[in-house]
Amino acid sequence: MIAFWGGPAMKQSHYNLDPESTSPPLPSSRLPARKKIHHDPDPESPQARTCYQPQNNRRILCVSPEYDCSFGTLHYAYPFIPGVKAFMPPQGLLLIAACLPESWEVRFVDENLQRCSDSDLRWADAVLVSGMHVQRPRMLQLNEMAHQEGKLTVLGGAAVSAAPEEYGDFDLLHIGELGDATDDLIGYLDQHCERPKSQVQLVTCQRLPLQCFPLPAYHLVDLHHYLLANIQFSSGCSYQCESCEIPALYGHVPRHKSPQQIVQELDAMHLSGNSGTVYFVDDNFMADPRAAAKLLPHLVDWQMRNSYPVEFACEATLNLALHPEILALMREAYFCSVFFGIESPAPDALHSISKHRNLKVPIREAIQTFNDYGIEVLSSIVMGLDGEPEHIDEEIIAFIRTSQIPVFSINLLNALPRTPLWERLEQGKRLVDSSGRMSNVDYLVPYQKVLSQWKRCIAFAYDPESLYRRFSHQLEHTYLNRIEVPNGPERLSWRSVRDSFLMAGNLFVRVGVLSSYRSTFWRMARLALKHGDIEGFLHVGLTCHHLIEFAKECEQCDEAADCPLPGRSREARFSAESKPISS
Numbered sequence: 380m381i382a383f384w385g386g387p388a389m390k391q392s393h394y395n396l397d398p399e400s401t402s403p404p405l406p407s408s409r410l411p412a413r414k415k416i417h418h419d420p421d422p423e424s425p426q427a428r429t430c431y432q433p434q435n436n437r438r439i440l441c442v443s444p445e446y447d448c449s450f451g452t453l454h455y456a457y458p459f460i461p462g463v464k465a466f467m468p469p470q471g472l473l474l475i476a477a478c479l480p481e482s483w484e485v486r487f488v489d490e491n492l493q494r495c496s497d498s499d500l501r502w503a504d505a506v507l508v509s510g511m512h513v514q515r516p517r518m519l520q521l522n523e524m525a526h527q528e529g530k531l532t533v534l535g536g537a538a539v540s541a542a543p544e545e546y547g548d549f550d551l552l553h554i555g556e557l558g559d560a561t562d563d564l565i566g567y568l569d570q571h572c573e574r575p576k577s578q579v580q581l582v583t584c585q586r587l588p589l590q591c592f593p594l595p596a597y598h599l600v601d602l603h604h605y606l607l608a609n610i611q612f613s614s615g616c617s618y619q620c621e622s623c624e625i626p627a628l629y630g631h632v633p634r635h636k637s638p639q640q641i642v643q644e645l646d647a648m649h650l651s652g653n654s655g656t657v658y659f660v661d662d663n664f665m666a667d668p669r670a671a672a673k674l675l676p677h678l679v680d681w682q683m684r685n686s687y688p689v690e691f692a693c694e695a696t697l698n699l700a701l702h703p704e705i706l707a708l709m710r711e712a713y714f715c716s717v718f719f720g721i722e723s724p725a726p727d728a729l730h731s732i733s734k735h736r737n738l739k740v741p742i743r744e745a746i747q748t749f750n751d752y753g754i755e756v757l758s759s760i761v762m763g764l765d766g767e768p769e770h771i772d773e774e775i776i777a778f779i780r781t782s783q784i785p786v787f788s789i790n791l792l793n794a795l796p797r798t799p800l801w802e803r804l805e806q807g808k809r810l811v812d813s814s815g816r817m818s819n820v821d822y823l824v825p826y827q828k829v830l831s832q833w834k835r836c837i838a839f840a841y842d843p844e845s846l847y848r849r850f851s852h853q854l855e856h857t858y859l860n861r862i863e864v865p866n867g868p869e870r871l872s873w874r875s876v877r878d879s880f881l882m883a884g885n886l887f888v889r890v891g892v893l894s895s896y897r898s899t900f901w902r903m904a905r906l907a908l909k910h911g912d913i914e915g916f917l918h919v920g921l922t923c924h925h926l927i928e929f930a931k932e933c934e935q936c937d938e939a940a941d942c943p944l945p946g947r948s949r950e951a952r953f954s955a956e957s958k959p960i961s962s
């Protein structure tokens with residue numbers, strides 16, 4: 380649903396047999412024998428790991444590069460929350476770590492928590508990196524650092540799967556999802572730890588069924604350091620929104636894990652620390668409503684057995700509003716928020732990016748329905764779309780006000796290679812160099828106009844008064860519709876009570892006393908406390924603090940300056956702040 384970038388189709392080739400690639404294929408004498416490494420799905424024991432028997436011991440360093448702040452990542456809230464330093468763990472890399480032979484040593488570095496050090500690199504035989512396009516500069520740096528230590532580097536994940544040609548310097552590329560390329564990679568690493576003479580590209584032609592996916596290596600991370608825990612239930616989407624790469628990257632037919640796998644993953648996560656919220660990373664939880672309906676009773680059962688230790692969140696399409704039976708189960712399972720790719724309130728703008736589907740359900744009615752089931756709606760808005768009326772900013776502001784959606788991720792349209800959007804714009808010669816601007820799209824109206832409309836929408840959405848008003852609406856019209864969850868041992872644990880006090884203390888001091896919008900804050904606080912909704916109070920206070928601070932950053936973004944994306948480095952952002960209360 381985060382549909383602003385684009386991607387490729389799976390290439391039917393192996394070992395760099397792609398005719399467009401510039402790197403020569405690996406000499407066949409160096410090809411490891413093709414082996415099937417994973418077991419077939421076993422419903423009794425779905426957590427099948429590799430059955431490959433390596434001949435060598437290896438030390439594998441897995442690195443997830445840092446990503447920058449955005450509306451959705453709540454970076455500014457971390458200093459208020461004891462222990463929390465990052466948004467969510469990198470699910471893809473944890474999965475790959477879990478696939479490696481059991482006898483290999485694996486070290487895991489999430490640079491959102493701590494930087495990868497030279498000694499980490501020196502320790503490793505091979506360095507495995509993952510990431511999105513936005514992480515490209517750091518991915519390239521890591522590659523260079525590893526090469527300086529003479530280490531073999533491997534890149535996998537969404538960015539390289541979409542645009543392998545952008546990563547010519549890595550030694551091995553893993554293109555696509557878990558599958559035969561992963562088998563080949565493990566075989567390759569077992570047989571070689573020296574750098575190849577030319578790049579080796581491993582392309583997944585046969586995806587591993589999700590039911591054979593191993594349990595992600597949650598034991599390698601401490602979930603207490605993350606704001607959210609995450610879990611993958613499905614992959615792929617049968618829709619084709621023009622700017623989205625999910626169907627090309629992950630397939631048009633949604634595939635799913637079994638409910639038993641999900642329950643086992645929840646148990647494993649629970650052992651690695653409870654972050655309070657579990658986010659389904661599937662781009663569309665409703666990609667197959669029948670599968671969602673089958674899973675949900677298991678989630679309800681798990682929550683009941685464990686006294687509701689977490690709340691759930693996911694991304695979905697608006698047609699969820701047409702499924703009251705699923706919504707009722709989501710309410711029972713304690714789904715508290717869902718992200719929808721609404722993108723624009725203007726019908727012509729939606730048509731221009733093939734998002735006709737959003738018009739099938741009246742958007743405001745759908746939002747009301749979700750709120751009735753206790754679900755807070757989060758949404759993306761994309762500006763700069765063809766078909767936008769001249770005063771799109773007015774329409775968006777009216778939509779923000781009337782929908783009462785509190786959290787919007789408001790972005791400018793960007794195109795990524797190999798999406799239908801990219802192709803259309805390329806044909807129309809409307810792709811431009813994005814250096815010094817926030818988009819690579821030549822809009823139909825002048826860029827400066829789109830930028831100032833974007834800033835106006837952000838200023839309205841995250842003006843403290845307007846933001847707190849929408850959240851107050853949620854406190855009265857959404858949160859009260861949720862089920863009452865029991866105060867089980869998890870919620871009443873010493874750690875949880877202490878953390879709540881510290882968060883509340885931070886909010887009282889940093890926002891309630893020191894901020895310029897303290898009277899607005901106290902109005903919300905009184906309302907939440909009147910309903911005895913401590914969780915709601917903390918959620919609103921922390922989220923608002925991040926959104927208000929990040930919006931300030933966006934507003935400072937100088938039209939003339941080289942400002943591709945708002946967001947300074949985390950060090951710069953937080954060094955200027957006073958130290959919060961912490962444990």
Ligand code: B12
Binds near residue numbers: 470624
């Ligand atoms: C969670 C998420 C985020 C989180 C990331 C948190 C984290 N720690 O990972 C956050 C919220 C930060 C985020 C932000 C953004 N995101 Co995002 N996000 C996702 C989402 C929904 C799930 C990612 C995930 O966990 N997937 C499940 C795992 C299992 O899949 P995977 O990572 O692809 O891994 C598989 C393979 O790639 C491979 N693999 C992965 N890594 C490696 C490594 C090695 C060595 C090997 C061998 C294999 C391998 O194996 C895995 C198993 O099959 C995806 C959509 C999706 N369905 O994947 C978008 C997605 C990754 N995001 C995307 C985008 C565009 C963004 C934003 C730029 C949006 C925006 N405009 O603001 C921002 C950037 C933020 C910033 N400021 O820098 C795009 C990426 C495009 C691209 N090709 O790079 C995606 C694909 C969504 C889309 N519709 O296009 N995102």
Ligand code: SF4
Binds near residue numbers: 663
């Ligand atoms: S509905 Fe499917 S194709 Fe459309 S944005 Fe979401 S994941 Fe992408």
